[in-house]
Amino acid sequence: MCQECGCSLTPDDVHVHHANGTMSVRPASTSIDVLHGILHQNDQAAAHNREHFRRHGVLAVNLMSSPGSGKTSLLEASIDILKGKYRIAVIEGDLETENDAERIRAKGVPAVQITTGQTCHLDAHMVHDALHALDLSAIDIVFIENVGNLVCPSAFDLGQNANVVLLAVTEGDDKPAKYPVMFRVADLVLLSKSDLLDVLDDFSPRKAEAYLRTLANPATVLQVSARRPETLAPWIAWIEEQHAGVRHSAASHSEHGHVHHHHPVA
Amino acid sequence: MHELAICQSLLSEVERGVAPYGAREVIEIVVAFGSLSGIEPQLLERAFTVARCGTIADRARLRIELIPVVVRCRACATETTVAANALLCGKCGTWRVELKSGDEILLKRIELSDIVDAAAPRGKDKPCARNADVP
Numbered sequence: 145m146c147q148e149c150g151c152s153l154t155p156d157d158v159h160v161h162h163a164n165g166t167m168s169v170r171p172a173s174t175s176i177d178v179l180h181g182i183l184h185q186n187d188q189a190a191a192h193n194r195e196h197f198r199r200h201g202v203l204a205v206n207l208m209s210s211p212g213s214g215k216t217s218l219l220e221a222s223i224d225i226l227k228g229k230y231r232i233a234v235i236e237g238d239l240e241t242e243n244d245a246e247r248i249r250a251k252g253v254p255a256v257q258i259t260t261g262q263t264c265h266l267d268a269h270m271v272h273d274a275l276h277a278l279d280l281s282a283i284d285i286v287f288i289e290n291v292g293n294l295v296c297p298s299a300f301d302l303g304q305n306a307n308v309v310l311l312a313v314t315e316g317d318d319k320p321a322k323y324p325v326m327f328r329v330a331d332l333v334l335l336s337k338s339d340l341l342d343v344l345d346d347f348s349p350r351k352a353e354a355y356l357r358t359l360a361n362p363a364t365v366l367q368v369s370a371r372r373p374e375t376l377a378p379w380i381a382w383i384e385e386q387h388a389g390v391r392h393s394a395a396s397h398s399e400h401g402h403v404h405h406h407h408p409v410a
Numbered sequence: 411m412h413e414l415a416i417c418q419s420l421l422s423e424v425e426r427g428v429a430p431y432g433a434r435e436v437i438e439i440v441v442a443f444g445s446l447s448g449i450e451p452q453l454l455e456r457a458f459t460v461a462r463c464g465t466i467a468d469r470a471r472l473r474i475e476l477i478p479v480v481v482r483c484r485a486c487a488t489e490t491t492v493a494a495n496a497l498l499c500g501k502c503g504t505w506r507v508e509l510k511s512g513d514e515i516l517l518k519r520i521e522l523s524d525i526v527d528a529a530a531p532r533g534k535d536k537p538c539a540r541n542a543d544v545p
Contacts, residue, residue: 172524173437178427182420182441182515265412296412299448299515324495325448325513357505360481360497 186300189268193275193303200280201394203387204288206302208326209310210319211292214336216244217370218310219287223251225373225380230284230387235274237266237291244289254278265296268303285387294319298326306331306386313337313347313367320355328359332382338367338375413453416515417461423517424467431522436467438521444477444512445494451476479512 181187197204207215216236223232234255236244245257256274258266271288278286288304290297309330311319314337320327327333333356335349353365364382369375424439443449451474458472478491483499484507490500499507 174431174434174522174524176427176431176520176522178423178517178520180423180427180517182416182423182517184423185419263412263415265415267415295448296415299412299416321495324497325446328446328497355495358496358498360505360507360509362506 183300186268189272190301190303193268193272194305195303196275196280197286197303197305198390198394198397200283201391202280202283202286203306203383203390204286204302204304205383205386206288206290206297206304206307207310208290208294208297208307208330209292209312209336210294210315213292213310213312213315214370215289215292215310216247218334218336218368219289220247220251221370221373221376222287222380222383223248223253225376226285226383227251227253231282232285232287233278233283235266235271235278235286235288237270237289239263239291260291264291264293265300266290266302267300271302285383294323294326298329305390308332308334310334310336311352313341313344313349315347317347317349317352318355320352320359320361324359327356328361330356330361330363332379333363333365334379335365335367337369339369339372341367413449413457414461416449416454417457420458420517421461421465421467424520425465427517427520428466428522434525435523436470436520437523438471438473438519439467439517440473440475440519440521442475442477442514442516442518444479444514446479446509446513447515449515475518477511477514477516480510481507482510483507 207219209215219234226232232253234245234248234253236248236255236257237260238244238257239260239262241259242257245255248255256277258270258274260266260270266288288302307329309327311333313335316322335352341347341349349365349367356363356365366378366382367375368379420439420441424436428434428436454474455472462468462470479494479497480489480491481497481499482489483502483504485504486499486502488499488501489510492498492500494512497507497509498505
Protein backbone atom coordinates (compact mmCIF):
# COMPACT_ATOMS: atom_id res chain seq x y z
CA MET A 145 0.00 0.00 0.00
CA CYS A 146 1.17 3.51 -0.81
CA GLN A 147 2.54 5.28 2.27
CA GLU A 148 1.62 8.75 1.00
CA CYS A 149 -2.12 8.54 0.39
CA GLY A 150 -3.17 5.00 1.29
CA CYS A 151 -4.06 3.94 -2.26
CA SER A 152 -3.39 0.31 -3.19
CA LEU A 153 -0.62 0.91 -5.72
CA THR A 154 2.51 -1.20 -5.60
CA PRO A 155 5.85 0.55 -4.95
CA ASP A 156 6.61 0.47 -8.70
CA ASP A 157 3.49 2.47 -9.46
CA VAL A 158 3.83 5.01 -6.70
CA HIS A 159 6.21 7.43 -8.34
CA VAL A 160 4.15 7.38 -11.55
CA HIS A 161 0.95 7.94 -9.63
CA HIS A 162 2.24 10.82 -7.53
CA ALA A 163 4.23 12.42 -10.35
CA ASN A 164 1.10 12.56 -12.49
CA GLY A 165 -1.14 13.55 -9.62
CA THR A 166 -3.80 11.15 -10.98
CA MET A 167 -5.08 7.73 -10.07
CA SER A 168 -3.33 4.63 -11.31
CA VAL A 169 -2.03 4.76 -14.87
CA ARG A 170 -2.20 0.96 -15.10
CA PRO A 171 -4.37 -1.59 -13.32
CA ALA A 172 -3.30 -2.02 -9.73
CA SER A 173 -1.56 -5.30 -9.11
CA THR A 174 0.19 -7.27 -6.41
CA SER A 175 3.57 -8.88 -6.93
CA ILE A 176 4.24 -12.20 -5.22
CA ASP A 177 7.92 -13.12 -5.09
CA VAL A 178 8.19 -16.88 -5.15
CA LEU A 179 11.66 -18.06 -6.29
CA HIS A 180 10.66 -21.67 -6.13
CA GLY A 181 11.62 -24.70 -8.21
CA ILE A 182 8.94 -25.37 -10.81
CA LEU A 183 9.55 -29.11 -10.49
CA HIS A 184 9.09 -28.89 -6.73
CA GLN A 185 6.33 -31.52 -6.64
CA ASN A 186 8.34 -33.92 -8.78
CA ASP A 187 11.37 -33.36 -6.56
CA GLN A 188 9.31 -34.11 -3.45
CA ALA A 189 8.02 -37.34 -5.00
CA ALA A 190 11.59 -38.20 -6.01
CA ALA A 191 12.80 -37.64 -2.44
CA HIS A 192 10.02 -39.93 -1.28
CA ASN A 193 11.07 -42.65 -3.75
CA ARG A 194 14.69 -42.21 -2.65
CA GLU A 195 13.62 -42.77 0.95
CA HIS A 196 11.82 -45.99 -0.09
CA PHE A 197 14.99 -47.23 -1.80
CA ARG A 198 17.25 -46.20 1.05
CA ARG A 199 15.10 -47.80 3.72
CA HIS A 200 15.10 -51.12 1.88
CA GLY A 201 18.75 -50.94 0.92
CA VAL A 202 17.75 -51.05 -2.74
CA LEU A 203 20.05 -49.71 -5.45
CA ALA A 204 18.00 -47.78 -8.06
CA VAL A 205 19.64 -47.19 -11.43
CA ASN A 206 18.05 -44.86 -14.00
CA LEU A 207 19.03 -45.98 -17.53
CA MET A 208 18.73 -43.32 -20.21
CA SER A 209 19.66 -43.11 -23.89
CA SER A 210 18.27 -42.46 -27.35
CA PRO A 211 15.78 -45.03 -28.64
CA GLY A 212 17.49 -48.13 -29.98
CA SER A 213 20.85 -47.83 -28.26
CA GLY A 214 20.38 -51.15 -26.50
CA LYS A 215 19.05 -50.50 -22.98
CA THR A 216 16.78 -53.56 -22.91
CA SER A 217 19.38 -55.86 -24.48
CA LEU A 218 21.94 -54.68 -21.92
CA LEU A 219 19.47 -55.38 -19.12
CA GLU A 220 18.74 -58.88 -20.44
CA ALA A 221 22.44 -59.73 -20.59
CA SER A 222 23.14 -58.11 -17.20
CA ILE A 223 20.26 -59.97 -15.51
CA ASP A 224 21.74 -63.27 -16.74
CA ILE A 225 24.94 -62.45 -14.86
CA LEU A 226 23.45 -60.78 -11.77
CA LYS A 227 20.37 -62.81 -10.97
CA GLY A 228 22.19 -65.64 -9.17
CA LYS A 229 23.49 -63.15 -6.62
CA TYR A 230 20.96 -60.30 -6.52
CA ARG A 231 17.18 -60.01 -6.51
CA ILE A 232 16.41 -57.72 -9.43
CA ALA A 233 13.31 -55.82 -10.61
CA VAL A 234 12.86 -53.60 -13.64
CA ILE A 235 10.59 -50.63 -14.26
CA GLU A 236 10.12 -50.11 -17.99
CA GLY A 237 9.10 -46.78 -19.50
CA ASP A 238 7.76 -46.67 -23.04
CA LEU A 239 5.18 -44.62 -24.90
CA GLU A 240 3.33 -47.78 -25.90
CA THR A 241 3.44 -51.60 -25.60
CA GLU A 242 4.34 -54.08 -22.88
CA ASN A 243 7.07 -55.61 -25.08
CA ASP A 244 10.11 -54.61 -23.04
CA ALA A 245 8.57 -55.74 -19.74
CA GLU A 246 7.77 -59.09 -21.34
CA ARG A 247 11.39 -59.48 -22.47
CA ILE A 248 12.53 -58.85 -18.89
CA ARG A 249 9.93 -61.20 -17.37
CA ALA A 250 11.16 -63.92 -19.73
CA LYS A 251 14.42 -63.68 -17.75
CA GLY A 252 12.51 -64.60 -14.58
CA VAL A 253 12.57 -61.21 -12.85
CA PRO A 254 9.59 -58.95 -12.07
CA ALA A 255 9.01 -56.04 -14.44
CA VAL A 256 6.49 -53.20 -14.24
CA GLN A 257 5.68 -51.52 -17.53
CA ILE A 258 4.77 -47.83 -17.44
CA THR A 259 3.17 -46.76 -20.71
CA THR A 260 3.39 -43.00 -20.86
CA GLY A 261 1.20 -42.40 -23.92
CA GLN A 262 2.38 -39.11 -25.39
CA THR A 263 4.71 -38.27 -22.51
CA CYS A 264 8.36 -38.41 -23.52
CA HIS A 265 9.87 -39.12 -20.10
CA LEU A 266 9.25 -40.82 -16.76
CA ASP A 267 8.57 -38.64 -13.73
CA ALA A 268 8.84 -39.40 -10.03
CA HIS A 269 5.08 -39.89 -9.58
CA MET A 270 4.96 -42.56 -12.30
CA VAL A 271 7.87 -44.38 -10.69
CA HIS A 272 6.20 -44.10 -7.29
CA ASP A 273 3.06 -45.76 -8.66
CA ALA A 274 5.20 -48.50 -10.17
CA LEU A 275 6.97 -49.08 -6.84
CA HIS A 276 3.64 -50.02 -5.30
CA ALA A 277 3.54 -52.99 -7.65
CA LEU A 278 6.90 -54.22 -6.32
CA ASP A 279 7.88 -55.69 -2.96
CA LEU A 280 11.02 -53.67 -2.24
CA SER A 281 11.85 -55.79 0.80
CA ALA A 282 12.45 -58.69 -1.61
CA ILE A 283 14.59 -56.67 -4.06
CA ASP A 284 18.25 -55.64 -4.14
CA ILE A 285 18.48 -53.70 -7.40
CA VAL A 286 15.82 -51.81 -9.39
CA PHE A 287 16.69 -50.82 -12.92
CA ILE A 288 14.49 -48.04 -14.27
CA GLU A 289 14.63 -48.09 -18.05
CA ASN A 290 13.55 -44.59 -19.01
CA VAL A 291 11.77 -43.64 -22.22
CA GLY A 292 14.26 -43.63 -25.10
CA ASN A 293 15.00 -39.91 -25.41
CA LEU A 294 18.17 -37.89 -24.87
CA VAL A 295 16.38 -34.66 -23.93
CA CYS A 296 13.38 -34.80 -21.65
CA PRO A 297 14.16 -37.55 -19.09
CA SER A 298 17.17 -35.61 -17.77
CA ALA A 299 14.91 -32.92 -16.28
CA PHE A 300 13.05 -35.28 -13.94
CA ASP A 301 14.62 -36.70 -10.81
CA LEU A 302 13.10 -40.13 -10.13
CA GLY A 303 14.78 -40.78 -6.78
CA GLN A 304 17.47 -42.98 -8.34
CA ASN A 305 20.90 -43.55 -6.84
CA ALA A 306 22.66 -43.20 -10.16
CA ASN A 307 22.10 -42.16 -13.77
CA VAL A 308 23.57 -44.43 -16.40
CA VAL A 309 23.56 -43.05 -19.94
CA LEU A 310 24.10 -45.33 -22.93
CA LEU A 311 25.71 -44.08 -26.12
CA ALA A 312 25.73 -46.70 -28.87
CA VAL A 313 28.78 -46.71 -31.10
CA THR A 314 26.37 -46.59 -34.05
CA GLU A 315 25.55 -43.01 -32.96
CA GLY A 316 27.88 -40.02 -33.23
CA ASP A 317 30.75 -39.76 -30.77
CA ASP A 318 29.83 -36.07 -30.35
CA LYS A 319 26.47 -36.85 -28.74
CA PRO A 320 27.66 -35.47 -25.35
CA ALA A 321 28.30 -32.08 -27.02
CA LYS A 322 24.88 -32.17 -28.70
CA TYR A 323 22.95 -33.27 -25.60
CA PRO A 324 24.87 -31.63 -22.75
CA VAL A 325 21.94 -31.59 -20.32
CA MET A 326 21.66 -35.38 -20.42
CA PHE A 327 25.35 -36.27 -20.45
CA ARG A 328 26.22 -33.78 -17.71
CA VAL A 329 24.06 -35.69 -15.20
CA ALA A 330 25.46 -39.14 -16.12
CA ASP A 331 27.20 -40.97 -13.28
CA LEU A 332 28.37 -43.64 -15.71
CA VAL A 333 28.48 -43.65 -19.52
CA LEU A 334 28.27 -46.95 -21.38
CA LEU A 335 29.41 -47.10 -24.99
CA SER A 336 27.02 -49.84 -26.08
CA LYS A 337 27.19 -52.22 -29.07
CA SER A 338 30.97 -51.97 -28.70
CA ASP A 339 31.41 -55.20 -30.70
CA LEU A 340 30.64 -53.03 -33.75
CA LEU A 341 33.68 -50.80 -33.16
CA ASP A 342 35.67 -53.27 -35.26
CA VAL A 343 33.64 -52.39 -38.34
CA LEU A 344 32.73 -48.76 -37.57
CA ASP A 345 35.77 -46.56 -38.00
CA ASP A 346 33.96 -43.25 -37.48
CA PHE A 347 33.21 -43.63 -33.77
CA SER A 348 36.07 -42.71 -31.48
CA PRO A 349 35.62 -43.74 -27.82
CA ARG A 350 38.43 -41.32 -26.98
CA LYS A 351 36.55 -38.40 -28.57
CA ALA A 352 33.29 -39.38 -26.86
CA GLU A 353 35.08 -39.28 -23.52
CA ALA A 354 36.71 -35.93 -24.35
CA TYR A 355 33.28 -34.43 -25.13
CA LEU A 356 32.00 -35.78 -21.81
CA ARG A 357 34.87 -34.10 -19.92
CA THR A 358 34.00 -30.83 -21.66
CA LEU A 359 30.75 -31.02 -19.64
CA ALA A 360 32.86 -31.06 -16.44
CA ASN A 361 31.74 -34.64 -15.93
CA PRO A 362 34.32 -37.03 -14.41
CA ALA A 363 32.07 -40.11 -14.99
CA THR A 364 33.70 -43.39 -15.94
CA VAL A 365 33.20 -44.47 -19.58
CA LEU A 366 32.96 -48.20 -20.30
CA GLN A 367 32.56 -50.17 -23.52
CA VAL A 368 29.88 -52.86 -23.37
CA SER A 369 28.31 -55.31 -25.79
CA ALA A 370 25.23 -57.28 -24.79
CA ARG A 371 26.26 -59.86 -27.42
CA ARG A 372 29.60 -60.44 -25.71
CA PRO A 373 28.93 -61.02 -22.00
CA GLU A 374 32.67 -61.01 -21.23
CA THR A 375 32.68 -57.24 -22.02
CA LEU A 376 30.17 -56.62 -19.24
CA ALA A 377 32.54 -57.38 -16.33
CA PRO A 378 33.49 -53.74 -15.53
CA TRP A 379 29.81 -52.68 -15.73
CA ILE A 380 28.78 -55.53 -13.42
CA ALA A 381 31.60 -54.58 -11.02
CA TRP A 382 30.33 -50.98 -11.02
CA ILE A 383 26.81 -52.18 -10.11
CA GLU A 384 28.17 -54.36 -7.31
CA GLU A 385 30.18 -51.46 -5.93
CA GLN A 386 27.14 -49.15 -6.04
CA HIS A 387 24.98 -51.78 -4.38
CA ALA A 388 27.53 -52.31 -1.59
CA GLY A 389 27.53 -48.53 -0.98
CA VAL A 390 23.73 -48.44 -0.73
CA ARG A 391 23.69 -51.44 1.63
CA HIS A 392 26.37 -49.88 3.80
CA SER A 393 24.48 -46.60 4.19
CA ALA A 394 21.17 -48.42 4.89
CA ALA A 395 22.87 -50.48 7.60
CA SER A 396 24.57 -47.52 9.28
CA HIS A 397 21.30 -45.58 9.15
CA SER A 398 19.26 -48.33 10.81
CA GLU A 399 21.78 -48.47 13.68
CA HIS A 400 20.52 -45.02 14.61
CA GLY A 401 17.01 -46.41 15.01
CA HIS A 402 15.44 -44.30 12.28
CA VAL A 403 12.01 -45.46 11.19
CA HIS A 404 10.31 -44.08 8.13
CA HIS A 405 6.55 -44.34 7.97
CA HIS A 406 5.03 -44.43 4.57
CA HIS A 407 2.77 -41.56 3.62
CA PRO A 408 1.34 -41.63 0.11
CA VAL A 409 2.46 -38.69 -2.01
CA ALA A 410 -0.35 -36.20 -2.48
CA MET B 411 9.17 -31.72 -25.86
CA HIS B 412 8.61 -31.91 -22.11
CA GLU B 413 7.76 -28.21 -21.95
CA LEU B 414 4.04 -29.01 -21.61
CA ALA B 415 4.77 -31.06 -18.48
CA ILE B 416 6.94 -28.19 -17.20
CA CYS B 417 4.04 -25.75 -17.82
CA GLN B 418 1.61 -27.97 -15.96
CA SER B 419 3.97 -28.08 -12.97
CA LEU B 420 4.44 -24.33 -13.27
CA LEU B 421 0.69 -23.66 -13.24
CA SER B 422 0.19 -25.96 -10.29
CA GLU B 423 2.88 -24.01 -8.37
CA VAL B 424 1.20 -20.73 -9.42
CA GLU B 425 -2.19 -21.94 -8.15
CA ARG B 426 -0.62 -22.86 -4.82
CA GLY B 427 1.16 -19.51 -4.65
CA VAL B 428 -1.93 -17.39 -5.27
CA ALA B 429 -4.39 -19.44 -3.17
CA PRO B 430 -4.11 -17.15 -0.12
CA TYR B 431 -4.94 -14.09 -2.24
CA GLY B 432 -8.57 -14.95 -3.10
CA ALA B 433 -10.35 -14.58 -6.42
CA ARG B 434 -7.91 -12.54 -8.46
CA GLU B 435 -6.61 -12.85 -11.95
CA VAL B 436 -3.00 -13.74 -12.64
CA ILE B 437 -1.64 -11.07 -14.99
CA GLU B 438 1.95 -12.19 -15.39
CA ILE B 439 4.15 -15.12 -14.46
CA VAL B 440 7.92 -14.66 -14.38
CA VAL B 441 10.07 -17.77 -14.74
CA ALA B 442 13.84 -18.07 -14.80
CA PHE B 443 15.96 -20.88 -16.11
CA GLY B 444 19.37 -21.67 -17.50
CA SER B 445 20.19 -23.47 -20.73
CA LEU B 446 21.38 -26.50 -18.72
CA SER B 447 17.81 -27.00 -17.51
CA GLY B 448 16.93 -28.53 -20.87
CA ILE B 449 14.08 -26.08 -21.52
CA GLU B 450 13.66 -24.37 -24.87
CA PRO B 451 12.21 -20.87 -24.31
CA GLN B 452 10.19 -20.84 -27.55
CA LEU B 453 8.69 -24.27 -26.88
CA LEU B 454 7.87 -23.19 -23.34
CA GLU B 455 5.99 -20.13 -24.62
CA ARG B 456 4.00 -22.22 -27.07
CA ALA B 457 3.23 -24.84 -24.47
CA PHE B 458 2.16 -22.16 -22.01
CA THR B 459 -0.57 -20.83 -24.33
CA VAL B 460 -2.05 -24.34 -24.33
CA ALA B 461 -1.45 -25.27 -20.69
CA ARG B 462 -2.86 -22.05 -19.17
CA CYS B 463 -6.29 -22.80 -20.64
CA GLY B 464 -8.98 -23.16 -18.00
CA THR B 465 -6.60 -22.22 -15.18
CA ILE B 466 -6.41 -19.15 -12.94
CA ALA B 467 -3.72 -17.86 -15.33
CA ASP B 468 -5.57 -18.26 -18.59
CA ARG B 469 -4.91 -14.69 -19.70
CA ALA B 470 -1.53 -14.32 -18.06
CA ARG B 471 1.65 -13.28 -19.82
CA LEU B 472 4.68 -15.51 -19.43
CA ARG B 473 7.95 -13.66 -18.96
CA ILE B 474 11.12 -15.71 -19.31
CA GLU B 475 14.43 -14.66 -17.80
CA LEU B 476 17.53 -16.60 -18.79
CA ILE B 477 20.07 -17.51 -16.13
CA PRO B 478 23.64 -17.66 -17.50
CA VAL B 479 25.66 -20.85 -17.25
CA VAL B 480 28.52 -20.00 -14.88
CA VAL B 481 31.28 -22.36 -13.74
CA ARG B 482 33.86 -21.94 -11.00
CA CYS B 483 37.29 -23.48 -11.45
CA ARG B 484 38.30 -25.96 -8.73
CA ALA B 485 41.96 -25.11 -9.34
CA CYS B 486 42.13 -21.31 -9.75
CA ALA B 487 38.65 -20.28 -8.49
CA THR B 488 37.97 -18.21 -11.62
CA GLU B 489 34.28 -17.86 -12.49
CA THR B 490 33.45 -18.01 -16.20
CA THR B 491 30.21 -17.63 -18.14
CA VAL B 492 30.19 -20.48 -20.65
CA ALA B 493 28.13 -22.28 -23.29
CA ALA B 494 26.05 -25.23 -22.08
CA ASN B 495 28.35 -27.77 -23.79
CA ALA B 496 31.70 -26.18 -22.89
CA LEU B 497 31.96 -26.17 -19.11
CA LEU B 498 35.60 -25.12 -19.00
CA CYS B 499 37.55 -22.62 -16.94
CA GLY B 500 38.06 -19.44 -18.98
CA LYS B 501 41.48 -18.87 -17.41
CA CYS B 502 43.23 -22.23 -17.19
CA GLY B 503 41.02 -24.27 -19.54
CA THR B 504 40.42 -27.22 -17.21
CA TRP B 505 37.13 -29.13 -17.13
CA ARG B 506 37.51 -29.61 -13.39
CA VAL B 507 34.97 -26.94 -12.57
CA GLU B 508 31.77 -26.80 -10.57
CA LEU B 509 28.51 -25.41 -11.88
CA LYS B 510 27.48 -22.22 -10.11
CA SER B 511 24.32 -21.51 -12.12
CA GLY B 512 22.55 -22.48 -15.31
CA ASP B 513 20.53 -25.62 -14.48
CA GLU B 514 17.71 -23.93 -12.52
CA ILE B 515 14.01 -24.09 -13.40
CA LEU B 516 12.43 -21.42 -11.20
CA LEU B 517 9.09 -19.72 -10.72
CA LYS B 518 10.28 -16.27 -9.79
CA ARG B 519 7.30 -13.98 -9.47
CA ILE B 520 3.52 -13.87 -9.93
CA GLU B 521 1.70 -10.64 -10.73
CA LEU B 522 -1.91 -10.61 -9.52
CA SER B 523 -4.64 -8.15 -10.41
CA ASP B 524 -5.87 -6.21 -7.37
CA ILE B 525 -9.39 -6.26 -8.76
CA VAL B 526 -11.24 -8.91 -6.79
CA ASP B 527 -14.06 -10.33 -8.86
CA ALA B 528 -15.58 -13.32 -7.11
CA ALA B 529 -18.44 -13.50 -9.61
CA ALA B 530 -16.17 -13.85 -12.63
CA PRO B 531 -16.32 -17.29 -14.26
CA ARG B 532 -13.31 -19.37 -13.28
CA GLY B 533 -11.62 -22.50 -14.43
CA LYS B 534 -13.55 -24.64 -16.86
CA ASP B 535 -16.46 -22.17 -17.04
CA LYS B 536 -14.20 -19.47 -18.37
CA PRO B 537 -13.76 -19.15 -22.13
CA CYS B 538 -10.30 -20.11 -23.28
CA ALA B 539 -7.99 -17.34 -24.45
CA ARG B 540 -5.74 -19.76 -26.29
CA ASN B 541 -6.95 -19.18 -29.84
CA ALA B 542 -6.44 -15.44 -29.62
CA ASP B 543 -2.71 -15.85 -29.11
CA VAL B 544 -1.68 -18.76 -31.26
CA PRO B 545 -0.91 -17.75 -34.84
